[in-house]
Amino acid sequence: MKYSLxxxxxxxxxxxxxxxxxxxxxxxxxxxxxxxGMTTGSDDQLFGYxxxxxxxxxxxxxxxxxxxxxxxxxxxxxxxxxxxxxFDLGVEWAYLQYQLSDSTSINMGxxxxxxxMYSDSLDIGYSYxxxxxxxxxxxxPFDNYTGVNLQHNAFVGNFIFNTQxxxxxxxxxxxxxxxxxxxxxxxxxxxxxxxxYSNLTIRLAYYQSNDAxxxxxxxxxxxxxLLATLEAIGANQIVSELDVAEDDGTFTGFGVMxxxxxxFVGAEYTELEVxxxxxxxxxxxxxxxxxxxxxxTLHATFGRTNDKVIDQERFNIENPQLxxxxxxxxxxxxxxxxxxxxxxRFSIASGAALKFDVTHSDDKRTDESDVLVSAAVQFVF
Numbered sequence: 001m002k003y004s005l006x007x008x009x010x011x012x013x014x015x016x017x018x019x020x021x022x023x024x025x026x027x028x029x030x031x032x033x034x035x036x037g038m039t040t041g042s043d044d045q046l047f048g049y050x051x052x053x054x055x056x057x058x059x060x061x062x063x064x065x066x067x068x069x070x071x072x073x074x075x076x077x078x079x080x081x082x083x084x085x086x087f088d089l090g091v092e093w094a095y096l097q098y099q100l101s102d103s104t105s106i107n108m109g110x111x112x113x114x115x116x117m118y119s120d121s122l123d124i125g126y127s128y129x130x131x132x133x134x135x136x137x138x139x140x141p142f143d144n145y146t147g148v149n150l151q152h153n154a155f156v157g158n159f160i161f162n163t164q165x166x167x168x169x170x171x172x173x174x175x176x177x178x179x180x181x182x183x184x185x186x187x188x189x190x191x192x193x194x195x196x197y198s199n200l201t202i203r204l205a206y207y208q209s210n211d212a213x214x215x216x217x218x219x220x221x222x223x224x225x226l227l228a229t230l231e232a233i234g235a236n237q238i239v240s241e242l243d244v245a246e247d248d249g250t251f252t253g254f255g256v257m258x259x260x261x262x263x264f265v266g267a268e269y270t271e272l273e274v275x276x277x278x279x280x281x282x283x284x285x286x287x288x289x290x291x292x293x294x295x296x297t298l299h300a301t302f303g304r305t306n307d308k309v310i311d312q313e314r315f316n317i318e319n320p321q322l323x324x325x326x327x328x329x330x331x332x333x334x335x336x337x338x339x340x341x342x343x344x345r346f347s348i349a350s351g352a353a354l355k356f357d358v359t360h361s362d363d364k365r366t367d368e369s370d371v372l373v374s375a376a377v378q379f380v381f
Contacts, residue, residue, distance in 0.1 A: 025067050030381050032061040033125045037357075037374030044370035046361055047135055048084060056083035058132055058376060060123060062092065072099040080123065092123070092144065103153045113145045114164055114192050117203050117255040117268055125378035129264075129299050129345055131357040134286040136303025136339050137268050140251070141174035145188060163193040166207070179219040185249065186211035192253070199260045205253040212274050214244035220332055223278075241276050242326065248275045265289040278326070280307040280334045295347040303339035336364040352379040 035058035037049045044050065048057030062080040069075060078093040095109030112119055116138060121127040147168015154161045170185035190207030216223055230239045250273050257266035265288070272282040283306045290299030309331060341359040348354050359372045 027066040028063070029066075030061070030063040031124045031126060031379065033058055033123075033376050033378045035059050035131065035374060035376035035378075037372055040371040040373060044372070046359065046370040046372040047132070049372055049374070058125075058374070059083035062123065064093070069096075073097070074099075105151050106148065107151065108148045110144055110146050111149060111166075111168070113140075113143055113170070113207075114149075114166070115140055115205060115207070115251060115253060115270070117194075117201075117257065117266075119143075124380060125355070125376065126351070126353055126380045129290055129297050129343070130288075130301065130341075131343055131355040131374055131376050131378075134268075134288070134301055134303045134339065134341075136286050136305050136337070137270055137284040139282070139284060139305070139335075140272060142170050142172045142183060142185075144172070145170045145185075147188070158197055160196045161193060162196075163191065165191045174214070181219050182213075182215045184211075184213040185209045186213075190251070199258055201255075201257045201259075203253070203255040205251070207251045209249045210246075212244060212247045212249035214274075214279075216243060216278075223332065226326065238326075242278045244274055244277045244279060247277050249273065250275075261292065263289070263291045278333075280309050280331075282307050282335070286339075297345040299343050299345075301339070301341045301343075303341075305335040305337045307334045307336060309334055331365070334365065338362045338364070348377075351381060352377065 034055070036053060036055045037047075037057070038053045039046055039049055039051045042051050048054075060080060060082045062078055064076065064078040066074060066076045074097045076093060076095055076097065077091065079089055080092040081087045081089050091110065093110055093112065095107050095111050097105055097107045099105050112122070114120065116122070116133070118128055118133055118138075122133060122138070122143060125131065145166070145168040147166060149164050149166040149168075151162070151164050154163075167189045169188060170183065172183055173180050174183045175181075186209060188207060188209045190205070192203065192205035194201055194203040196202075217227065218224065227239055227242065230236075230242075251270065253268065253270040255266070255268040258264060259266070267285070267287040269285040270282070271284075284304070285306075286301055286303035288299060288301040290297055309327070339359060339361050341357055343355060343357040346354045355376045355378060357372075357374050357376075359374075360369065361372075362369045
């Protein structure tokens with residue numbers, strides 16, 4: 001949800017106008033990225049950049065307020081302004097936390113969807129070595145959900161386990177085939193758990209929904225034409241199977257990171273599937289490694305998307321043109337891309353880092369390659 005600048009100024013004024021006792025309970029923090037980049041070829045486009053120098057795609061600012069309501073109950077709100085969204089202000093997080101015990105808490109409200117190893121710090125570029133998280137894996141088109149999660153920490157032998165169980169809904173606008181469309185994910189449930197031992201962390205995540213809905217009509221002339229043709233010949237059952245309406249969806253993720261503060265190596269693999277729809281199964285991975293030299297960190301990452309197209313054998317269509325149309329509809333969302341990147345991070349001050357990145361993408365489907373050069377100052381306060 002976006003707010004006008006005047007509305008946010010009004011909210012800030014309201015906070016400032018609170019009694020001093022109430023203001024003393026508010027803990028303020030924030031972070032930001034000021035980034036710039038451009039591709040090296042006149043026709044290259046990557047991660048929202050082209051061959052003109054652009055500061056918008058990765059630039060953002062956020063302010064977070066946390067206040068204690070009681071000894072065990074706190075409220076947290078985070079406002080964020082993204083260059084990729086014309087710096088409109090939006091509520092990124094807004095939730096209540098109740099501390100059930102020293103090791104267990106429950107959160108309710110608008111929360112970050114914990115799909116990945118770096119989900120909690122996804123927008124806080126300062127907290128990781130990359131300039132941006134690997135697009136090969138971090139590509140689910142929504143980051144937040146409204147609902148509840150239960151978080152528990154436990155020691156088992158020499159291992160530290162952190163487990164989250166979530167339930168809620170997603171109702172957001174996403175980008176599909178280059179067009180904004182509505183997405184609604186209901187009855188979303190799942191868990192993630194991480195186990196840490198010394199310098200090693202292993203993480204597993206699984207989420208599912210029995211009611212995933214994405215509005216397909218209007219995002220592509222090819223898809224609109226295919227659905228209209230199928231409806232015209234009475235193939236409504238096939239239209240229903242192609243549509244993303246009340247479908248089952250699953251997400252599975254696995255991650256590992258070894259970091260001894262001198263060097264590190266890590267990897268993630270994820271699968272996203274919306275069953276009984278035209279959307280291909282998204283298979284995503286990366287491996288990354290780096291070395292620290294005092295204030296400098298040098299690193300390299302290789303990522304890959306290797307999506308699997310839908311099984312057309314379940315569609316009983318003898319018309320080869322319609323079969324080809326279904327395949328074209330599926331391949332509009334198909335991604336088979338290799339990413340290679342090298343980067344450097346330099347700590348310029350406590351809480352601030354300067355980063356450089358060069359990323360090369362190789363699209364196996366279109367046989368196109370792009371190179372993006374970018375730099376950023378990322379900070380927390």
